[in-house]
Amino acid sequence: MELSLENLTKRFAEKPAVHDVSATLRPGVYGLLGANGAGKTTLMRMVCDVLKPSAGRIAFDGADIARMGDEYRAMLGYLPQDFGYYPDFTAMDFMLYMAALKGLDRRAAKLRCAELLEEVGLAAHAKAKVRTFSGGMKQRLGIAQAVINDPAVLVLDEPTAGLDPKERVRFRNLISGFSQDKIVLLSTHIVSDVEYIADDILVMKAGRFVLRGRPDAVVSSVAGKVWECRVSARQADELSASACVCNVHYASDGGAVVRVAADEAPVAGAASVEPTLEDLYLYTFRDDAGAGAAGAAASEVRRDRKSGLFGGRR
Ligand SMILES: Nc1ncnc2c1ncn2[C@@H]1O[C@H](COP(=O)(O)OP(=O)(O)OP(=O)(O)O)[C@@H](O)[C@H]1O
Numbered sequence: 001m002e003l004s005l006e007n008l009t010k011r012f013a014e015k016p017a018v019h020d021v022s023a024t025l026r027p028g029v030y031g032l033l034g035a036n037g038a039g040k041t042t043l044m045r046m047v048c049d050v051l052k053p054s055a056g057r058i059a060f061d062g063a064d065i066a067r068m069g070d071e072y073r074a075m076l077g078y079l080p081q082d083f084g085y086y087p088d089f090t091a092m093d094f095m096l097y098m099a100a101l102k103g104l105d106r107r108a109a110k111l112r113c114a115e116l117l118e119e120v121g122l123a124a125h126a127k128a129k130v131r132t133f134s135g136g137m138k139q140r141l142g143i144a145q146a147v148i149n150d151p152a153v154l155v156l157d158e159p160t161a162g163l164d165p166k167e168r169v170r171f172r173n174l175i176s177g178f179s180q181d182k183i184v185l186l187s188t189h190i191v192s193d194v195e196y197i198a199d200d201i202l203v204m205k206a207g208r209f210v211l212r213g214r215p216d217a218v219v220s221s222v223a224g225k226v227w228e229c230r231v232s233a234r235q236a237d238e239l240s241a242s243a244c245v246c247n248v249h250y251a252s253d254g255g256a257v258v259r260v261a262a263d264e265a266p267v268a269g270a271a272s273v274e275p276t277l278e279d280l281y282l283y284t285f286r287d288d289a290g291a292g293a294a295g296a297a298a299s300e301v302r303r304d305r306k307s308g309l310f311g312g313r314r
Pocket residue numbers: 012013016017034035036037038039040041042043189
């Protein structure tokens with residue numbers, strides 16, 4: 001089974017959101033990483049056949065998905081970013097409704113929906129209205145509806161946005177459990193969401209794939225470019241403003257340990273350290289607005305320290 005993206009381009013008013021993207025996806029979890037506006041949602045909407053490419057095509061086992069139509073949609077599971085949950089439905093009614101839309105007969109649907117609500121930990125809430133659910137519960141219901149038809153292709157667009165760490169881990173494990181023998185495409189800008197469960201990482205920037213590979217191979221592309229150095233708090237601020245700072249840890253003695261992604265050692269005495277996927281992400285998006293977030297945040301913390309919000313520096 002394979003899904004091939006062949007020279008896919010999508011333009012909105014002549015501006016490309018996805019630009020000449022090609023890849024062959026086979027069963028496994030693909031983590032689609034990218035900053036806001038990188039083109040992730042546009043790509044996923046094309047994979048789900050809800051948006052037509054401006055150029056190129058998507059083929060499932062060699063057949064154009066645009067021609068397959070309902071036959072392709074029957075093999076597809078989709079959890080969009082802004083999923084409408086019908087707040088006045090109970091969880092079970094919502095599942096049965098989604099099952100009907102996907103063409104399951106009512107008897108089979110009842111069994112399947114009960115089984116899925118059990119699997120996502122919502123069996124005890126089957127008769128509760130969706131409006132009473134927390135964000136994490138809604139997303140678990142979201143993945144349950146996405147797999148009702150046991151899809152071959154499962155597309156999850158930023159499914160963990162807004163979830164607390166515990167719910168994120170829970171959701172991640174659910175995805176892992178549901179992903180057997182499926183092509184799973186999962187977009188996020190939360191690196192840890194894909195670090196543990198993705199078989200392959202696709203890094204998207206300005207509508208193109210700029211990096212692709214197994215997580216360890218992708219991370220190794222920044223080997224020798226991640227540094228840690230002990231500097232004064234003032235130097236840490238300067239680095240935050242000028243370099244791609246991945247982390248700053250201020251110490252109570254007025255110093256700081258700064259982690260920097262850079263081609264060269266940022267200061268004399270900086271030690272080269274083992275890179276992580278987060279380092280890679282920050283390095284890849286270092287020139288984008290919002291990149292160097294750790295550094296910017298660190299400067300904020302320092303300003304707050306000065307203003308006494310954290311008790312001031314001793
Ligand atoms: N319907 C549309 N009309 C016009 N421009 C669009 C439309 N949809 C997306 N875009 C533009 O295409 C680009 C890519 O957007 P897209 O939503 O695919 O990015 P993304 O990586 O999913 O971002 P985010 O992480 O914020 O969801 C952006 O510049 C966006 O403004």
